[in-house]
Amino acid sequence: MQITLTITQEHLIEIMDLARKHHRIARPTDGIQTINVGDFDPKEYLESPEHKARLELKQAIDSLSPGEKYDLAAIAWVGRDNEGDDFLALRKHAMTFDTAETGRYLSEKLPLDVYLANGLAKIAAPRGEAEQEATDD
Numbered sequence: 001m002q003i004t005l006t007i008t009q010e011h012l013i014e015i016m017d018l019a020r021k022h023h024r025i026a027r028p029t030d031g032i033q034t035i036n037v038g039d040f041d042p043k044e045y046l047e048s049p050e051h052k053a054r055l056e057l058k059q060a061i062d063s064l065s066p067g068e069k070y071d072l073a074a075i076a077w078v079g080r081d082n083e084g085d086d087f088l089a090l091r092k093h094a095m096t097f098d099t100a101e102t103g104r105y106l107s108e109k110l111p112l113d114v115y116l117a118n119g120l121a122k123i124a125a126p127r128g129e130a131e132q133e134a135t136d137d
Contacts (some may be wrong), residue, residue, distance in 0.1 A: 003087055003123055006067035007075075011060075012116075015072060018060050019113035026110055054107050061103035067100040070094040072096040072116075076106060079119030087123050 005012075062074065074091035075083075084090065097105075108113055 005071050005075075007064065007071040008068070011064060011068055012072075012120075015057070015060055015064075016113055016116050018053070018057040019111075019116060021048070022057050022107070023111045025053045026050045032109070057112075058103040058107035061106055062100075064102075066099045069099045072106060073102060075119035075123065076109065076112060076115040077119070078122050079115035079117065081105050081118070085122055087119075 061069065065073065070091050073094040074087050077090045077094075078087055094102075109115060
């Protein structure tokens with residue numbers, strides 16, 4: 001089944017690039033980072049490259065139309081593997097949420113860039129091919 005996305009290719013590339021940038025800054029080694037709560041300085045964080053990258057990503061998502069936000073959330077959920085792979089059902093589910101919160105919600109998801117890439121690959125692959133790839137791993 002062919003799926004038509006509302007989100008433009010230009011917007012999708014922009015969001016994926018910003019998500020990749022945020023991921024690289026927030027988790028440069030993909031390891032779990034621990035923070036000693038006593039050492040956390042909110043002012044320092046607000047001036048940090050990590051916060052600035054997340055804010056830039058959030059603002060880009062916030063600028064999307066509601067339909068584009070629904071697509072973006074559904075693509076990310078398909079790519080996360082734990083939400084199912086029915087894009088249309090997940091898009092319908094995304095429509096039940098307040099789109100004013102989509103930017104905050106998605107910009108906090110690490111690694112959003114990986115979720116989006118995986119989601120797009122699953123959506124683009126014919127159903128049998130996606131299932132075959134999953135069994136090949």
